[in-house]
Amino acid sequence: MKTSHRLGAVASxxxxxxxxxxxxxxCSSAPQRQAQWTNPxxxxxxxxxxxxxxxxxxDAFDVAMRRTCEDGLYREVLAKGxxxxxxxxxxxxxxxxxxxxxxxxSARALGAKAVFTMTLTPATSNAGSGxxxxxxxxxxxxxxxxxxGLSVPVGGGGxxxxxxxxxxxxxxxxxxxxxxxxVVAAPSSDLNAQFADLSRSMLETAQGAGLL
Numbered sequence: 001m002k003t004s005h006r007l008g009a010v011a012s013x014x015x016x017x018x019x020x021x022x023x024x025x026x027c028s029s030a031p032q033r034q035a036q037w038t039n040p041x042x043x044x045x046x047x048x049x050x051x052x053x054x055x056x057x058x059d060a061f062d063v064a065m066r067r068t069c070e071d072g073l074y075r076e077v078l079a080k081g082x083x084x085x086x087x088x089x090x091x092x093x094x095x096x097x098x099x100x101x102x103x104x105x106s107a108r109a110l111g112a113k114a115v116f117t118m119t120l121t122p123a124t125s126n127a128g129s130g131x132x133x134x135x136x137x138x139x140x141x142x143x144x145x146x147x148x149g150l151s152v153p154v155g156g157g158g159x160x161x162x163x164x165x166x167x168x169x170x171x172x173x174x175x176x177x178x179x180x181x182x183v184v185a186a187p188s189s190d191l192n193a194q195f196a197d198l199s200r201s202m203l204e205t206a207q208g209a210g211l212l
Contacts, residue, residue, distance in 0.1 A: 030201065031183040032183065033201070034164070042179065053082070055107035057115070058120065060120040085110050101170075103170075104170065116167065120165055121164045122161050123164035124184065124187050126160045165183050179206065
């Protein structure tokens with residue numbers, strides 16, 4: 001009888017894990033928040049960005065993705081009551097160093113209180129008859145990397161990718177990071193819609209943290 005109970009518990013846990021994976025992988029269309037941190041010096045419900053001018057920028061490996069992301073981030077910052085400004089044309093940014101610190105001088109010149117950046121990284125994939133999940137270790141095509149991964153067959157066809165978005169708010173006057181969060185989207189072949197959802201979710205998370 002005890003063995004039967006243990007097997008039942010294991011089966012229930014497996015079903016629960018499968019349900020959670022499916023929720024992230026496609027059964028839930030809304031991006032899921034994975035982590036959030038607020039600088040203790042900022043405090044809760046600070047209204048740090050409310051009504052303020054904010055320099056916005058996205059970091060992605062593809063120019064079209066970066067522009068699409070920045071359009072969405074611009075709209076969402078504006079909708080939440082802040083004034084977004086874009087990186088001035090001709091600004092030279094280096095790939096071998098953090099984007100946030102490079103933008104502080106431009107933000108200061110534009111009279112912005114903060115820099116709001118969002119980095120996009122492939123995080124979930126759905127290929128053919130299965131879904132592969134992993135943060136820090138991705139497997140696209142024949143390549144792959146180290147990290148924690150999980151593969152579960154869910155059927156269907158085609159190829160789609162879900163992105164993780166890491167948002168960061170840096171205070172211009174002190175160059176200190178005051179808030180950061182990561183949200184992950186389910187795989188989708190419509191990247192324009194996915195990036196819009198990620199931007200919306202990121203700003204809702206910032207609002208929930210009291211920045212807006």
